[in-house]
Amino acid sequence: MNRTNDPAAIGALFVVGIGGTTREGSSTDRALRVSLRAAEEAGARTHIFTGPFLARLPHFAPDHPARSEEQREFVETVRQADGVILASPGYHGGISGLVKNALDLLEDLRGDARSYLDGRAVGCIAAAAGWQASVTTLESLRAIVHALRGWPTPLGAAINTTEPNFDPAGACTNPKTLDTLVTVGRQVVDFACRYRR
Numbered sequence: 001m002n003r004t005n006d007p008a009a010i011g012a013l014f015v016v017g018i019g020g021t022t023r024e025g026s027s028t029d030r031a032l033r034v035s036l037r038a039a040e041e042a043g044a045r046t047h048i049f050t051g052p053f054l055a056r057l058p059h060f061a062p063d064h065p066a067r068s069e070e071q072r073e074f075v076e077t078v079r080q081a082d083g084v085i086l087a088s089p090g091y092h093g094g095i096s097g098l099v100k101n102a103l104d105l106l107e108d109l110r111g112d113a114r115s116y117l118d119g120r121a122v123g124c125i126a127a128a129a130g131w132q133a134s135v136t137t138l139e140s141l142r143a144i145v146h147a148l149r150g151w152p153t154p155l156g157a158a159i160n161t162t163e164p165n166f167d168p169a170g171a172c173t174n175p176k177t178l179d180t181l182v183t184v185g186r187q188v189v190d191f192a193c194r195y196r197r
């Protein structure tokens with residue numbers, strides 16, 4: 001049996017990033033992009049749903065089956081994913097409404113053979129202006145991933161935005177943050193390879 005974890009040998013893997021805020025220069029967005037880049041360098045194709053896109057998703061309501069073009073695009077893209085990376089700011093100790101609204105829309109994947117995020121590695125990133133909220137937000141993300149039947153990666157990223165982490169161009173300048181975000185991206189691809197195999 002082929003035991004390789006080389007995505008090129010296994011076939012193109014697809015990783016979807018979801019998160020950020022609508023703020024120009026969002027640190028959550030920057031963190032997500034670093035992990036997605038690491039996933040690309042590990043051989044995956046990627047797609048990102050940023051804060052401005054998420055802000056165009058109508059408020060999810062279970063009794064409203066009509067879907068906007070953006071809602072359909074979001075659900076269909078996640079349906080194709082082998083792995084997902086979620087990134088939320090810590091708002092009042094938990095994930096933002098913007099990110100939660102998008103995740104609630106994954107209710108549309110409930111009836112799939114791979115229900116919700118079943119069989120998908122999910123990297124979780126939380127960015128807040130302190131360790132307390134970044135850690136509680138990371139825990140909230142993991143709990144949501146478990147509810148959606150996904151597989152949180154062993155390492156999650158809790159980022160304290162009061163520390164210097166990114167330069168104005170978005171490059172990660174904090175070696176510890178960089179190592180964590182890169183590891184999260186790689187672990188998503190590694191799991192996706194193992195699951196595909």
Ligand SMILES: Cc1cc2nc3c(=O)[nH]c(=O)nc-3n(C[C@H](O)[C@H](O)[C@H](O)COP(=O)(O)O)c2cc1C
Nearest residue numbers: 021026027028089090091092093128129130133161
């Ligand atoms: C509505 C709101 C609530 C927030 N609540 C918290 C909080 O409870 N704890 C904390 O450390 N930071 C809190 N923050 C700060 C954000 O987590 C922090 O600025 C984060 O980096 C924002 O993400 P962004 O840079 O991607 O926009 C809050 C910010 C906003 C706008």
